[in-house]
Amino acid sequence: MSRQVHPLRFFRALYAVISCSVLSGMLLSGCHHKDRDAAAGTAASSVESSVPASGAASGAAEASGASAAAADGASGAAASNTAASDNQPDLASLISGTFPVNTSYRSDEWIPLVNGVTGPRKVGIRSRHNPYELTLALPGEASITSFAFKSVAAWDLTAHHVKVEVSDSSASGPWSTAYDADLPPTPQARVDDEAAVFTARLQQPVSARFLKLTLSSPPVDGKPVDLGLTRFSAYGTLAAAESVRNVAGIYQFPGTLFEGEGYVLLQQQGASVEGCYFEATDNSGLTIPKGVKKVLGTITGGIEPGSYLRFMYYDVAKKTSKPGVMVLSPDGAKPYMQIYNGDAHTVGSVDDSLGDRRQSLGQLSCEPSGQSGGATAEQLEQTGRVQLYGVNFDLDRSTLRSDAQPVLDRMATLLKAHPDWKIEVAGHTDSTGGDAHNMSLSQERAEAVVQYLKTAGVTCTLTARGYGSTRPLVPNTSDTLRAENRRVELVKQ
Numbered sequence: 001m002s003r004q005v006h007p008l009r010f011f012r013a014l015y016a017v018i019s020c021s022v023l024s025g026m027l028l029s030g031c032h033h034k035d036r037d038a039a040a041g042t043a044a045s046s047v048e049s050s051v052p053a054s055g056a057a058s059g060a061a062e063a064s065g066a067s068a069a070a071a072d073g074a075s076g077a078a079a080s081n082t083a084a085s086d087n088q089p090d091l092a093s094l095i096s097g098t099f100p101v102n103t104s105y106r107s108d109e110w111i112p113l114v115n116g117v118t119g120p121r122k123v124g125i126r127s128r129h130n131p132y133e134l135t136l137a138l139p140g141e142a143s144i145t146s147f148a149f150k151s152v153a154a155w156d157l158t159a160h161h162v163k164v165e166v167s168d169s170s171a172s173g174p175w176s177t178a179y180d181a182d183l184p185p186t187p188q189a190r191v192d193d194e195a196a197v198f199t200a201r202l203q204q205p206v207s208a209r210f211l212k213l214t215l216s217s218p219p220v221d222g223k224p225v226d227l228g229l230t231r232f233s234a235y236g237t238l239a240a241a242e243s244v245r246n247v248a249g250i251y252q253f254p255g256t257l258f259e260g261e262g263y264v265l266l267q268q269q270g271a272s273v274e275g276c277y278f279e280a281t282d283n284s285g286l287t288i289p290k291g292v293k294k295v296l297g298t299i300t301g302g303i304e305p306g307s308y309l310r311f312m313y314y315d316v317a318k319k320t321s322k323p324g325v326m327v328l329s330p331d332g333a334k335p336y337m338q339i340y341n342g343d344a345h346t347v348g349s350v351d352d353s354l355g356d357r358r359q360s361l362g363q364l365s366c367e368p369s370g371q372s373g374g375a376t377a378e379q380l381e382q383t384g385r386v387q388l389y390g391v392n393f394d395l396d397r398s399t400l401r402s403d404a405q406p407v408l409d410r411m412a413t414l415l416k417a418h419p420d421w422k423i424e425v426a427g428h429t430d431s432t433g434g435d436a437h438n439m440s441l442s443q444e445r446a447e448a449v450v451q452y453l454k455t456a457g458v459t460c461t462l463t464a465r466g467y468g469s470t471r472p473l474v475p476n477t478s479d480t481l482r483a484e485n486r487r488v489e490l491v492k493q
Contacts, residue, residue, distance in 0.1 A: 090148075092114055093115070095116045111352065124229050128224075128226050137210055138209055141208075142234075146234075147199070149232060151196045165178060215227055246268060249266060249358070253353045256352075270403045278295050295366055297315045309389075310324075311325070312386070337352060338351070339352070391407055398448045408456070411453065412458050425491075428486065431472070438468035439468035440466070449464070
């Protein structure tokens, strides 16, 4: 049975349709703008509109659709999502290191709203909780300049009113209002259309460590209605990168990302992380594994500024590699992981899961092959290449950060044990910035890694080559995916 449309929403939609019809002869593009999230590469259906905002900082909401642009195209902080955000990253995304806290609804209901990869035709959340509240802990002190709200294609489901509050103190407040307004009207979107994105630009930046988003819609016949939103974004800058976070431990992601019990073991040195997905030894239904019986897949990765983990997962049985990310809740108890299925042209699907942190490592170890280099050596031997996530550089420079030393030292130990190998150190960027700049930057970063390895005593043949953005792992269509393409690789010749 179809839901009754509230009279206020009917008149909002009718007003928008009439407005667009009148203006279409004067401004043909007024009702159609390119979506800020180009994950599917289709056009957004939206209307230029503005409404007043109240609270500590005021702003105006407008349907927005600028194209992607950013200054840094290589390893380091995440690239920005759109020009509409003034080339700033989306700090409300999980892949900026942000994590929800104080959620009182279904434990994973919020994931599509802030996971950074929700497709344009999917509902981020569809909740019976009206109003709906979500509190986000940012990875550090942030300066927020704008918010964005991506509506649901079924417009009458989209939240009617949005409110964003900020706090510098804690997830319990005190709170000050940064934005508080109705979403502006838009034509009723067809099922196969993109939803509109409304950008609320603040007149002055607001400082925040925590954000509280409240969505609401008026009742129908005195009864609350379901509401939804595809994506919430908060654009701005972090005051400084947090120190490298320790993610070492045993985790469990049952039934979704991995088969069976879903145990993952991670070991860490500096920004470098190695680990495995494993079958436990005689677990007998216990929630804490006693040991590693069989390694089913290996993980090599690194902690990025913002304290989230980027990694490459190698499936031992299928002999396939896939990129992914993991972010932890502030207390370290809840991990969220994404693994991407696709190639440089499309992301066919994203497998993701909210898991649990089970225990510290203790004496457990993956020991994937017994060779020096651990999981990195395993992937290099099996696939002929390995991504050196955790080799971070200063922003838009080829200067190695100090937290890159552990992974490079381990690579030096591995390569010194194989003086007959021929290795290409390959630098890669995302597609933001100019082609010539990206090519030069990737070459300089590859050369910096080669120089470090030679200084560390590596005698095997090493060559450096920069590829710029010409060899992406996944499409450069979002902050999350662009981060996967900024990397340094070792390629066995």
